[in-house]
Amino acid sequence: MTEVAQHIVNWLALGSIYALLALGIAVVFSVLGLINFAHGELVTVSGYSMVAFAIWGVPWALIIPLSVVASMIAAVLMERVAYRPLRGAPVSTTLLGSLALSIVIQSAFLMFVGARPESIPFPTWTQDTFEVGGVVIRTLDVLTFATTALLLALLLMFLRRSVRGIALRAASENFAVTRLMGIRANALIPGAFALSGLLAGVAGFFFLATASLVAPGTGFIPLLKGFIAAVIGGLGSLSGAVAGGFFLAGLETLFQATLPDGTAPFIDAFTFGIVILVLFVRPHGLRAERAALVERA
Amino acid sequence: MSAMAGGVRGIWSYTQDRWYLRALLGAALLSLILALVIVWFETYGTRTDQRVALTFLINLVAVIGFQVFMSNSGVPTFGHVAFVAIGAYTAALVTTPTDRKSSETLIPDAPGFILNTEVGFGPALVIALAVVALIAALSGSAIVRLRGGSAAIATLALLIIVRTVLGNWEQLTRGPKTWSGIPGYTTVWLALGVAVAAIFVARLFRESGGGLRLRATRTDELASSAVGVDISRSRFGAWVLSAMIAGAAGVLWAGYFLSLAPQDFFFDLTFVYIVMVIIGGTSVSGAVIGAGLVTLLTEAIRRAETQGIHIGPIDADQVFGLTPIVLGLIVLLTMILRPEGLLGRWELEEWPARTLRGLRGRRWRRSTARPVAGPANKPHGGGDT
Numbered sequence: 001m002t003e004v005a006q007h008i009v010n011w012l013a014l015g016s017i018y019a020l021l022a023l024g025i026a027v028v029f030s031v032l033g034l035i036n037f038a039h040g041e042l043v044t045v046s047g048y049s050m051v052a053f054a055i056w057g058v059p060w061a062l063i064i065p066l067s068v069v070a071s072m073i074a075a076v077l078m079e080r081v082a083y084r085p086l087r088g089a090p091v092s093t094t095l096l097g098s099l100a101l102s103i104v105i106q107s108a109f110l111m112f113v114g115a116r117p118e119s120i121p122f123p124t125w126t127q128d129t130f131e132v133g134g135v136v137i138r139t140l141d142v143l144t145f146a147t148t149a150l151l152l153a154l155l156l157m158f159l160r161r162s163v164r165g166i167a168l169r170a171a172s173e174n175f176a177v178t179r180l181m182g183i184r185a186n187a188l189i190p191g192a193f194a195l196s197g198l199l200a201g202v203a204g205f206f207f208l209a210t211a212s213l214v215a216p217g218t219g220f221i222p223l224l225k226g227f228i229a230a231v232i233g234g235l236g237s238l239s240g241a242v243a244g245g246f247f248l249a250g251l252e253t254l255f256q257a258t259l260p261d262g263t264a265p266f267i268d269a270f271t272f273g274i275v276i277l278v279l280f281v282r283p284h285g286l287r288a289e290r291a292a293l294v295e296r297a
Numbered sequence: 298m299s300a301m302a303g304g305v306r307g308i309w310s311y312t313q314d315r316w317y318l319r320a321l322l323g324a325a326l327l328s329l330i331l332a333l334v335i336v337w338f339e340t341y342g343t344r345t346d347q348r349v350a351l352t353f354l355i356n357l358v359a360v361i362g363f364q365v366f367m368s369n370s371g372v373p374t375f376g377h378v379a380f381v382a383i384g385a386y387t388a389a390l391v392t393t394p395t396d397r398k399s400s401e402t403l404i405p406d407a408p409g410f411i412l413n414t415e416v417g418f419g420p421a422l423v424i425a426l427a428v429v430a431l432i433a434a435l436s437g438s439a440i441v442r443l444r445g446g447s448a449a450i451a452t453l454a455l456l457i458i459v460r461t462v463l464g465n466w467e468q469l470t471r472g473p474k475t476w477s478g479i480p481g482y483t484t485v486w487l488a489l490g491v492a493v494a495a496i497f498v499a500r501l502f503r504e505s506g507g508g509l510r511l512r513a514t515r516t517d518e519l520a521s522s523a524v525g526v527d528i529s530r531s532r533f534g535a536w537v538l539s540a541m542i543a544g545a546a547g548v549l550w551a552g553y554f555l556s557l558a559p560q561d562f563f564f565d566l567t568f569v570y571i572v573m574v575i576i577g578g579t580s581v582s583g584a585v586i587g588a589g590l591v592t593l594l595t596e597a598i599r600r601a602e603t604q605g606i607h608i609g610p611i612d613a614d615q616v617f618g619l620t621p622i623v624l625g626l627i628v629l630l631t632m633i634l635r636p637e638g639l640l641g642r643w644e645l646e647e648w649p650a651r652t653l654r655g656l657r658g659r660r661w662r663r664s665t666a667r668p669v670a671g672p673a674n675k676p677h678g679g680g681d682t
Contacts, residue, residue, distance in 0.1 A: 035446040085633040091445055092373045093636050096575055100628035103568055103621050110618035216618075220564070224457070231450045265465035272454040272461075279451055280439035 002134040003257075011246075011253040013141035013206075016148035019245030020203035021226030022233060023155075024196035026241035029230070030172035031192040032087075034094045038078055038102040039226060040219025042200035043207060044109065046071040047214030050205075051118045060123045068201030075197025076190050084189075102219070109216035117215035126209045144206045151202060152242065155195075159238075164191060172236060228275055234285025243286055248275070320504035321497070323644045327582055328493040330645075331357075334589075335489050347485065353592045354488035355549045360573045360588045361495040361581065362543030366535050367571075368579035369508055371515030375567050376436070376452030379459035380429050380540040382562035384547025386463060386470055387425040389479045389557055391416050397478040406468045418482040422548050429544030430537055437536040441529045444518070456567065464559035476557040483552035491549055495542050499581045500644075502538060511535050565621075569595075572624050576631055578638030582645035587638065594627075595620050 021039070028036050049070035053063045082101045086094050128139040159165040167188055170178040179185055200222075207222055208214060229248045233240025251274055255267045263270075279285070312318040338350040359381050367374050390398075390407075395415045399405050404412075416424070440451045463470050470476065502508045511531040513521040522528055551557060569591065577587025598620050631638065643651045 029446070035449070082629060089632065089636055090371070092371050092449070093632055095373055095446060095449060096571060097629055097632040099568070099571070100625040100632070102625075104625035104629070107618035107622040107625065111622065224453070227450050228454065231447050235446055266461060269458045269461040269465075272458045275454050276436070276439045276451055276458075279443055279447065283442045283444070283447070285447065 005133075005135045007253050007257050009135065009137055009141055011249050013138075013144045014253065015246035015249035016144045017203050017206050017222075017245075018225050018229045018249050019242040020148055020151070020199045021207075021222050022229035022241035022245045023152075023238060024199035024203070025226050025230045026233070026236060026238050027168075027192050027199070028196045030236040030238065031168060031175070032083070032094075032189060033091055033236075034083060034086075035091070035098065035227075035235070036078075036196070037095065037098040037223065038082075038105060038219075039196065039200060040221075040223025041102050041105040042071045042074055042197055042219070043204035043222045044105070044214060044216065044219040045074040046201045046204040047120060047208050047218055048109065048113065048118070050120050050208070051214060054121050064205060067205065068198060071201030071204060072194045072197035075193040075200070079190050079193040083193075084186075087189075102223075106216045106219070113216070115216065117213040117218075120208060120212050120214055122209050122212055140206065140209055147202060147206070151199070155238075164188075168192060168195075228272070232275060232278055232285055237285070240286055247286070251275075316504040316506075316509075317501065320500040323504075323582070323646050324493075324497040324500040326646055327500075327585060327644075328496050331492065331496070331585065332489060335485065339485060349592065349596055351483070351485045351488055351553060353588065354485065354492045355483070355546055355553060356570070356573070356592065357492050357585060357588045358488070358495045358549060359543050359546035360570050360584050361492075361499045362539045362541075362546060363570050363574045364579075364581060364584035365499050365502060365539035365542060366532075367539075367574055368584065369503060369511045369515065369535055370532050372452075372532070373449045373571070374452045374539075375449065375564075375571075376440070376455040377539065377543040378562050378567045378570065379456045380433060380543040381547040381550065381566075382459060382463055382559070383429050383432060384425045384544030385551040385557055385562070386476070386547075387428045387544075388421045388548040388551040389476055390414075390469070391424050392418070392421045392480055392482065392552070393478050394480070403476070403478060404469060404471060411469070418487065418548070418552065421482075422545065425548045426541045426544055429540050429547075433537045433540030434533075437533050437540070441532040441536055456563070460559060460563050463562070470559065473559060477555065479551050479555045479557070481552060481555055483549045488549050488553070491545055495545065496581060496585070498538070498542065499584075502535070503581060507531055507534055568621070569624070572628050575628055576638055578640035579642045580640055580644045582643075582648070583638050583640040586640060586645075590639075591624070594623065598623060 021043075024042070025036060025039050028034055028039075046067040049067045050063055053066055054060075058066065078101060082097065083094065086097050089097075126140045129136050130139065131137070157165075159169055167178060167181075167183040168191070170181070171183070171188055171192075175185075178188070203222065203226075208218070225248060226245075229244035230241045231244070232247055233242070233244030248271070251271050252267065255270050256264075259267065259270070312322050335350055335354070338346050342350065359377070362380070363374060363377050366372070366377070390411055391414045393403070393415070395413060397403060398407065399412050436455050440448060440455070443451050464473050466472060503512070510521070510526045511534075513524075513526055514528045514531060518528060573588040573591045574584055575587065576590060577583030577585065602619055640648055641651075
C-alpha cells in the first residue's frame with residue numbers, strides 16, 4: 001500500500017514536469033503551427049544561467065526567477081532571429097529549421113562552455129524529505145506539483161480573462177481572423193514564445209534539481225518527453241498537453257513499478273511502443289484540436 | 298507528329314512523356330556522373346580521399362532512403378537511421394564467422410540458427426532487407442496514419458525504441474558494447490553498385506504512379522485525397538521501400554566499418570542525413586548533390602579542425618562542435634533563403650530549363666504563395682520585404 005502511494009507521489013511530480021514541458025511546446029504550436037525542437041534548449045539555458053548566477057553569488061531566492069527570465073529571453077530571441085524569417089513556411093520546413101537551431105545552440109554551448117557537465121549548486125532543501133504514514137516524500141516533489149497546479153490555474157485565468165490570453169486562444173483557432181480583429185502578430189507571437197519560455201524555465205528548475213547537472217545535451221530528454229506528451233495529447237491542444245504529460249509519466253512509473261528487473265533498460269522502448277500504439281488507435285491524439293488539423297496538417 | 302521526325306528534341310520529349318523512360322534516363326545520367334567522380338577519386342585521390350569517397354557512397358545510399366520517404370511525402374523522418382542500424386546489425390549477425398560469434402567476446406548465448414549462419418554479402422543483403430521490410434511494415438502501419446507533426450514525432454519514437462533495444466539486447470547485439478569481427482566485404486565498387494541501384498529505384502518510384510500520388514499529397518493533402526489518393530496507403534509503400542534502401546546502407550556500413558556500436562546510430566547521424574536531404578532539394582538528384590556537398594564541407598571542417606584554426610582573435614588548436622554549428626547554420630540559411638533546397642523539386646536534367654524559365658519567381662513567397670490560414674499571410678512590418 002505504501003509502495004503504491006510512493007509511486008503515485010512520483011507520478012504526480014514527474015507528470016507535472018512533463019505537463020509543463022508539453023504545455024510550452026503546445027502553446028507555440030497552437031499559435032504558429034511550429035514544432036519547436038529547440039524547446040529543450042530553453043531548459044539548458046536556464047540550467048547554465050543558474051550555474052552562472054550561483055558563481056556570481058546571487059542568492060537562490062533570486063536565481064530561480066532570474067533563470068526563468070533567462071529562458072524567456074532565450075525563447076523570444078529564438079523567435080526573433082530564427083523563426084520570424086521562416087513564418088508561413090510549411091510545417092516540415094519550420095520543424096527542420098527548429099531542429100537546426102537546437103543543434104546550433106547545443107554546439108555553441110559545447111564550444112564556449114565545454115562538453116563537461118557543470119554541476120548546479122542547488123540549495124540543500126531541494127533534497128529534503130519528510131514522511132507521511134510510512135511514505136517518504138521529497139519536499140521538491142510536493143513543490144513541483146503545487147507550483148504546476150498554481151501555474152496552470154494562473155494560465156487558465158490568463159487565457160480566459162485577459163485580452164492577450166483571449167487573443168492567444170483566438171489565434172490558435174484562426175490566426176488570420178485574429179489579426180483582422182486588431183491583434184498585432186509581432187506582439188502575439190513573441191508573447192507565445194515568452195510564455196513557452198516561462199513554462200520551460202519552471203519545468204527546467206524542477207527537472208534539473210534531480211540531477212543537479214547541466215551539459216550541452218541536457219535539453220534532449222525534456223524535449224523528447226515534452227514532445228511525446230504533447231503529441232499524445234493532440235498537438236495544439238493545451239488541456240491535451242497536460243493530460244499527455246501525466247499519461248506519459250503514468251506509463252513510465254507503471255513500467256518502473258511492474259516490469260521485472262531484467263527489463264529495466266527497455267522501459268523507454270516499452271513506453272514509446274505504447275505511445276505509437278496510442279497514436280495508432282487515435283491518430284490525432286487524446287484531445288485533437290480540429291483547427292490545427294484541418295489547416296496545418 | 299512522329300517522335301523521330303522531330304529530331305533530338307522529339308526524342309527528348311518522347312522520353313519525357315513516359316515515366317519509366319524519364320526515370321531511367323535521369324537515373325542513368327546521375328549514375329554516370331557519380332561513377333565518374335568515384336573513378337576520379339580512385340585514380341587520383343589519396344588513401345584518405347578514397348576512404349571519404351567510400352563513406353560518402355554508404356551515406357548516399359542512406360540519404361536516398363531518406364529522400365524516397367521524406368522528399369516525396371513531405372513528412373520529416375527521424376526514424377530511418379533505425380533502419381540503417383537494423384540493416385547493419387542483421388548483416389553483422391549473419392556474416393560474422395561462426396567460431397567468432399560463439400566465442401565469449403561476442404554472443405555465445407544467441408540462438409543456434411544465428412550462431413550457425415555464416416553467409417556472404419549477397420545473402421546477407423537479402424536477409425537484412427527482409428528483416429528491415431518486416432519491421433518497417435509493422436511500424437509503418439501506425440506511422441502513416443498520422444498527419445503533420447505527429448508523424449515526425451512518431452518516427453522519432455521509432456528511432457528511440459530501436460536504439461534502446463539494440464543498446465540493451467545483450468544476447469543478440471552485445472548491448473552497449475561494441476560489436477566487432479565483421480568480415481570486410483564492402484569495397485568501393487560494391488558500394489557504387491548499391492548506390493546506383495538505389496538511384497534507379499528512387500527515380501523509378503518518384504516518376505511512377507505511386508510516387509506521383511505521394512508527391513501530390515505533399516503539395517496538398519486535402520486536394521489529393523479529393524481526387525482519390527489514399528494518403529496512408531501511398532505513404533506506406535514509400536515507407537517500406539525507403540526503409541529497405543536505408544537498410545542496404547546499413548549492410549554496406551557493417552562491411553566497411555567492421556565494428557558497430559548502438560550509439561553510432563542515433564540523433565547525430567540522423568541530423569547529418571537530414572541536412573544532406575534538405576540542402577540538395579527534394580529530387581533524387583538533390584539528395585545526391587546534397588550528400589556530396591555536406592561530405593565535402595564536413596571533410597574540409599574536419600581537416601581545418603585537426604590543424605587548428607587561427608583567424609585573427611580566434612586562436613584554437615582544436616575546436617569541438619564546429620561541424621554541427623556550421624551544418625545547423627547552413628540548414629537555417631537554406632530554410633530562410635531557399636526553402637526548397639538547391640535544386641528545388643527538379644531533377645538534374647530538368648533543372649537548367651526550369652531555372653531559366655523560373656528566374657523571376659524563384660522564392661516560394663512569390664511563386665507558390667497560397668492562401669494558408671495562420672501566419673502565412675504577409676507578416677506585419679518586421680523588416681520583411
